[in-house]
Amino acid sequence: MEANMTSKEMLNSLLAAHYENAEKAHEEGKLVAWCTSISPQELLETMGIYAVYPENHAAAIGARKQAPDFINYSESNGYSVDLCSYARVNLAYMDILQSEAGNIPKPDLIWCCSNICNTVLKWYEDIAKELDIPMIVFDTPFNHSYEVTDQNVQYIKGQLLEAIDKLEEITGKKFDYDKFHEIMDISRETSIWWKKASLTARAKPSPLDGFELFNYMATIVCMRGTKEGRDLYKLWYEELTEKAEKGLGPWKANKETGIIPEEKYRVMWDGIACWPYLGVTYKTLKKYGINMVTSTYPDSWYIVYETGDLDGMAKCYSSNYVNRSLDFGINNVVNIVNDFSLDGIVFHSNRSCKLMDFRQFEVQRQVEARTGVPSIIFDGDQTDPRAFNEAQFETRVQALVEMMEARKGK
Amino acid sequence: MGELNKNNINELVAIAQNPKESVAKAINDTGKKAVGCFPIYTPDEAIYALGLLPVGMWGGPVKGNLADKYLQTFCCSIMKANTEQALLGDYDLLSAVLVTSFCDTLKCIIEDWKVAVPYLHIVPIVYPQNRKTPSGRAYLKAEIERVSAQLEQVVGRKPYTEADLSAAVDLYDEYRAASQDFVKAVSEKPGLLTASERHNVIKAAYFMDKADYTPKLKAITEEIKKADAPDAKNLTKVVVSGIINEPDGLLDIFDETGFTIVGDDLAQETRQFRTIAPKVGTGIERMVERIALQDGCAFLYDDKKLRGQMIIDLVKKTGADAVFFNQLKFCDPEEFDWPIIKKELEAAKIPTLYIETEQQMDSFEQTRTRLQAFAEII
Numbered sequence: 001m002e003a004n005m006t007s008k009e010m011l012n013s014l015l016a017a018h019y020e021n022a023e024k025a026h027e028e029g030k031l032v033a034w035c036t037s038i039s040p041q042e043l044l045e046t047m048g049i050y051a052v053y054p055e056n057h058a059a060a061i062g063a064r065k066q067a068p069d070f071i072n073y074s075e076s077n078g079y080s081v082d083l084c085s086y087a088r089v090n091l092a093y094m095d096i097l098q099s100e101a102g103n104i105p106k107p108d109l110i111w112c113c114s115n116i117c118n119t120v121l122k123w124y125e126d127i128a129k130e131l132d133i134p135m136i137v138f139d140t141p142f143n144h145s146y147e148v149t150d151q152n153v154q155y156i157k158g159q160l161l162e163a164i165d166k167l168e169e170i171t172g173k174k175f176d177y178d179k180f181h182e183i184m185d186i187s188r189e190t191s192i193w194w195k196k197a198s199l200t201a202r203a204k205p206s207p208l209d210g211f212e213l214f215n216y217m218a219t220i221v222c223m224r225g226t227k228e229g230r231d232l233y234k235l236w237y238e239e240l241t242e243k244a245e246k247g248l249g250p251w252k253a254n255k256e257t258g259i260i261p262e263e264k265y266r267v268m269w270d271g272i273a274c275w276p277y278l279g280v281t282y283k284t285l286k287k288y289g290i291n292m293v294t295s296t297y298p299d300s301w302y303i304v305y306e307t308g309d310l311d312g313m314a315k316c317y318s319s320n321y322v323n324r325s326l327d328f329g330i331n332n333v334v335n336i337v338n339d340f341s342l343d344g345i346v347f348h349s350n351r352s353c354k355l356m357d358f359r360q361f362e363v364q365r366q367v368e369a370r371t372g373v374p375s376i377i378f379d380g381d382q383t384d385p386r387a388f389n390e391a392q393f394e395t396r397v398q399a400l401v402e403m404m405e406a407r408k409g410k
Numbered sequence: 411m412g413e414l415n416k417n418n419i420n421e422l423v424a425i426a427q428n429p430k431e432s433v434a435k436a437i438n439d440t441g442k443k444a445v446g447c448f449p450i451y452t453p454d455e456a457i458y459a460l461g462l463l464p465v466g467m468w469g470g471p472v473k474g475n476l477a478d479k480y481l482q483t484f485c486c487s488i489m490k491a492n493t494e495q496a497l498l499g500d501y502d503l504l505s506a507v508l509v510t511s512f513c514d515t516l517k518c519i520i521e522d523w524k525v526a527v528p529y530l531h532i533v534p535i536v537y538p539q540n541r542k543t544p545s546g547r548a549y550l551k552a553e554i555e556r557v558s559a560q561l562e563q564v565v566g567r568k569p570y571t572e573a574d575l576s577a578a579v580d581l582y583d584e585y586r587a588a589s590q591d592f593v594k595a596v597s598e599k600p601g602l603l604t605a606s607e608r609h610n611v612i613k614a615a616y617f618m619d620k621a622d623y624t625p626k627l628k629a630i631t632e633e634i635k636k637a638d639a640p641d642a643k644n645l646t647k648v649v650v651s652g653i654i655n656e657p658d659g660l661l662d663i664f665d666e667t668g669f670t671i672v673g674d675d676l677a678q679e680t681r682q683f684r685t686i687a688p689k690v691g692t693g694i695e696r697m698v699e700r701i702a703l704q705d706g707c708a709f710l711y712d713d714k715k716l717r718g719q720m721i722i723d724l725v726k727k728t729g730a731d732a733v734f735f736n737q738l739k740f741c742d743p744e745e746f747d748w749p750i751i752k753k754e755l756e757a758a759k760i761p762t763l764y765i766e767t768e769q770q771m772d773s774f775e776q777t778r779t780r781l782q783a784f785a786e787i788i
Contacts, residue, residue, distance in 0.1 A: 078749035078764075082484060082740050110713075114539060117514050121539055121711055122746035129715040129750055137540055137711055141549070142517045144534035151552050155538065158545025326521035349482060354742065357482050358518030362525055 007236035011219055014232060018052075018222050019102045025050035026105030031171065034104075034127065036120045037221045038300060038320055039113035040138060040160065040313065042187055045225045046180040047167050051111065052104040056221050058089040060101040062275030062383030070096065071384055084352040085384040087123035094127055109170065110135035115320045117355045134170060136163050140318040144325055148318045156314035184307040187225045191303050193233030194220045198298035200240035202340050205249030205263040207240045210292035211282045214273045220301040250291045264289030265404050268336055270296060270363075271348035271356050276385040277393075284394050285346075288401045294340050296321055296332070322355050329359060330366045337371045343404045345375035346397075351387040374403035414637035418630045419607050425617055426610035427658070432617035433465050434503055440619050443565055446507035446530075448516065449488065449653070450677050450709045451537060453554045455697055457508070458620070459570035459578040460561055465504065466616025467492055468678055469769045471657050474498070480522040486740040487769040488654065489515050496527045506531040506564045508557065512709035513743050531564040533557055539711035542702045550698045575693030585620045586683035588627045593680060595634040597672040597728045600642040602634060605664035605671050609655060612679045644668060646785055649725050651675040651751070652736035653708070653744050659774050660736075660767060667781040673728040675721050676736075681707050708743035717747055718754035725760055731788055732761040739768050761788050 005013070026032050033044050037055045044051045061067050067085065073092035075081060093099060097106060110133060112124040121137065128135035138159050141152050164175045197216075201208040216236060223229030251261045267285070269292045274281055285292055300320055305312030321332050336342065345367065347360050364375055376396040381387035425432040437444050442463040447454060454464040469488035477485075477493035495501060507530050509520040520534045535557050540546035562569055570578075589612065596603050603611075611630060615623050646669050655661065655676055664671065674680045685704040687696035704710060706717040721733060733755055737744060748764065755762045763784045765777055 078752045080737070080745040080748070083742060083745050087746075118512070118517075118539075119514055119742055119746075122708070122743055125711065125713055125715060126746055126750060128713045135713040137713075139539040139546070139711070141536040141538070141553075142511045142520075142534075144511075144520055144536070151549065151556065155545050155549035155552075158548065159540060159543070162540075162543055162545055326524060329521075351484060353514075354485070354740075355514035355517060358480070358485060358515055359521055361480055361482075362522055 007216075007232055007239055010228075010232050010235060011216060014219055014223060014228055017228075018219070019104065022050050022052050022105055023103065031108040032105050033109040033111045034107040034124070035111040036113045036116060036124070038115055038303070038317070039111055040163075040317055041111075041225050042180060042183045042313075043160070043163055043167060044111060045183045046176055047171055047173060049109065049167070049171070051222070052107075053221050054090040054093075054104070055086050056218050057093070057099075057101070057104050058086040058383055059273070059275050060218070061089050061093070061099050063278055064099075064101040065276050065385070066100055067276060067383040068385065070099075082351075084117075084119050084123065085381055086352065087119065089383055091123065091126060094130065107131065108133055112136070113138040113140060113317060115140040115317055115323045117322065117353070119355070134166070136166055138163070138317065140323055143318060143323055143328070146325055146328055148315050152318055153311055153314045156318055157310045160310055160314060181307045183225045184305075184313075186227055186230055188304050188307070190220070190224045190226075190230040190233055191301055193230060193237055195298055195302045197233050197237040197240055198294060200237065200244050201293040203244040204266075204341060205247075206266065206291055206293040206340075207243035207248055207250065208293065209250035210269065210294055211278065213295060213297055214278065217297055217301075224301065224303070250293075251286065261286065262289055263291045265343040265401070266291055266293045266341060267344040267346050267400070268292065268294045268296075268333070268340065268342055269346050269348065270333070270360070271350050272353060272382040274348065274380040274388050275383050277380070277388050277390070280390055281393065284390075284397055288397060290344075290397070290401070292346065293342070294336060296336075299332070326359055326362060330363055330370075333363060333367045334370050337367065337373050342373055343408070344373055344400050346400065347375055347377040349377050349379050351379070351381040351384065353382070372407065374400060374407060376400045411636060411638050414602060414633060416607070418626060418633065419603070419611055422614035422623075422626060422630070423607055423610040426613035429470070429617050430500060430503070432614070433463075436463055436465075436618055436622075437503060439622070442619070443505040444503060445561065445565070446501060446504040448492070448508060448510045448519075450510065450512050450681070450707065451701065451704075452508045452510060452535065453557060453697060455578040455582050455693065456554055456558045456570070456575065457561065458581065459574040459693070460558065460565070460567045462505070462561070462565060462567065463619055466613075467501075467507070468613075468616065468654060470495065471770055471772075472498070473770050480526055484740050486515055486738060488738065489519050491769055493519065493522070493526065496523060496530065499529070501527075501530055504530065506533050506561060508533050508535050511536045513741075515740075515742075533560050533564065537701065537710070541704075541710060547698050547702060550701060551694055554694055554697060572692060576696075579687055579693045579696050581620055581624075583686050585615065585624045585627075586686050588624050588631065589615070589680075589683035592627055592631045592634075593673065595631045599634060599637065599639040600647050600670045600672055601640040601645050602637060605655075605661040605669070606658050608671055609661055609679070610658075615682075642670065645670045646732060646788055647672045647728065647730045648732050648734045649673040649675065649721060649728060649730045650734045650736060651721055653677040653738045653741050654769070655679070655736050656767075656769055657771065659772065660777060663774050663778050663781055667778065667785055669734070669781060669785065672730050673724045675706065675717070675724060677707065677709070708747045715747070715750055718751040721751060722754060722758045722760065725758075732763065732784070735762060735764045737764060737766045739766050
């Protein structure tokens with residue numbers, strides 16, 4: 001990596017390298033695994049298996065506005081319009097293997113962790129069947145109790161050990177525990193810098209434009225276990241801290257007027273981004289002086305446990321907020337509201353994600369009751385452009401501004 | 411041989427069609443407290459061993475907008491119906507409700523219900539997806555024990571003994587074997603029972619004590635075996651797949667358009683009794699093993715995806731002419747299975763009709779047209 005690179009340059013360069021290296025690994029005959037976004041990649045990297053992430057890739061295809069080509073292909077194969085659009089994009093990509101947003105090689109192995117949803121189990125089951133390749137599942141039972149129970153931890157730990165056996169069988173290699181511990185160290189450090197960078201947004205004004213979180217998320221998914229990933233988030237943290245110390249806000253001066261837009265309102269975004277409308281959602285919020293300072297993403301990849309502690313590892317992978325109870329989810333958002341001095345919340349009712357959606361109404365009610373912070377819910381989708389309406393989004397944002405203004409006036 | 415007397419069948423059909431009254435009667439007759447059981451699978455044997463009455467909760471035709479407070483429009487209709495009924499207070503005769511988490515919607519339902527229906531004791535249960543591995547088996551055993559302990563506390567029961575649980579597993583396996591005999595007998599005399607009769611006889615099991623239901627079902631099967639087979643040469647024999655084949659209005663169209671059901675792969679029907687527990691081991695080990703053996707279900711992880719082949723095998727075994735895939739709207743696990751099944755059925759050259767339904771639908775004209783058109787091309 002060149003010296004004096006900004007974190008943004010580094011991000012782009014690392015992402016390009018990630019995709020290039022995946023192709024290279026595939027060409028050299030190394031095993032490539034398709035993995036869910038918050039899965040124990042530590043095991044794969046220990047074994048020298050190249051991990052790529054269909055969710056990341058589908059999001060990139062969505063952001064390039066190329067999703068409809070893939071979605072139409074999947075739907076013509078019988079996949080329902082009501083299914084997760086990442087799945088619909090990826091199940092088409094599995095056949096097409098070509099996209100303007102970059103390519104990932106065909107997998108030799110499926111690596112699936114249900115901590116983000118049960119949908120991935122079904123989606124990946126179909127890939128494993130169609131390509132006739134092995135699938136390894138980490139099943140993280142939904143945590144209906146507030147804390148992750150020991151019963152759940154023991155089950156997940158057992159699966160980690162069983163996965164090691166399977167990987168040894170598949171690769172014909174012995175599992176190298178020294179290397180495993182090294183990757184655990186790096187993964188933990190990367191997670192800590194990712195979180196620290198995102199926490200700089202607590203400053204008022206926030207040095208972080210939260211839409212940047214969506215961009216920087218790509219590498220926390222795919223490079224958590226690498227030194228380059230760790231260095232990227234450390235650099236990003238340093239840049240943001242420097243900005244905060246200078247009292248700089250999220251936005252640069254307008255090129256024509258020279259005026260720096262003011263961060264009037266601070267909100268969080270609940271749910272996945274609307275990738276095909278990233279620009280539209282960003283500009284609409286910014287137009288009203290709204291900075292989306294945070295979301296539920298920072299904690300999703302805060303996977304921090306002691307090196308060598310498989311119980312801790314199992315617990316971490318079960319702890320993702322979507323795998324937690326309603327009470328946990330509500331407390332989580334209330335803490336974010338207080339921690340980041342939020343004025344409002346934007347809830348994305350995402351047609352793709354029933355697990356996020358079907359608790360959203362109650363979370364909204366209870367968070368509002370406890371914090372007084374107003375919020376809106378808008379209809380959209382993570383990659384299918386048909387579910388989002390620009391006019392509806394702006395009307396909802398206007399309503400939010402009115403509510404936030406009224407509250408400030410009190 | 412002779413004409414089939416349908417008195418026994420009609421009795422079970424009436425039970426299935428009046429769930430609340432049937433459950434109230436079962437509570438009264440047995441003196442047991444009832445425990446609601448969500449789809450797809452629950453440890454009914456353990457509930458039964460505690461001296462309680464497991465009752466199925468598979469939605470219904472109820473319409474309303476109370477559930478809209480918690481759920482967006484694109485939510486599966488069984489869960490919408492259950493939530494609507496819970497908010498209406500319809501479940502007040504249940505002493506506890508076991509809510510499962512086989513899909514993302516169910517995970518949310520448990521959490522929403524904790525707030526929405528404080529009058530109910532909600533007991534969550536999570537089945538492992540890695541159900542064939544040592545870790546998965548150990549987890550399921552622990553989960554059944556945890557749920558049993560929670561039920562003991564909530565309903566105020568003493569723990570069951572090993573003898574209680576083994577007896578309950580035996581009773582449930584007897585019910586499952588009797589149900590297998592019933593569907594086989596029906597398939598051997600196409601046209602003898604209407605689609606609605608077949609469905610409701612199976613469904614009645616959800617609202618009765620299995621000790622009462624099983625002898626009645628056996629009697630019906632015997633009567634079917636003795637009855638004359640009707641002339642079925644103009645009937646189209648179908649295997650039905652999906653989560654559920656409802657409402658009754660839809661089933662009536664099967665008969666009106668000349669379709670007769672000779673087999674099913676439905677979550678609400680055959681998947682409940684297709685797998686019988688092995689005879690060896692303790693009660694709980696047999697329950698765990700049964701789930702490990704239960705293949706071909708959209709709600710239980712299966713990287714081999716055996717379901718399509720199992721449907722093809724069923725078509726061959728029953729001599730069916732076609733497959734009817736009833737896709738309940740917004741049911742993701744079933745929606746993910748369909749494209750693979752479709753491909754396999756096409757390769758096997760089995761004519762298939764795919765229809766999307768909702769439990770609350772009351773207009774069937776489109777379905778009638780599609781079934782009529784389908785009958786013509788077979």
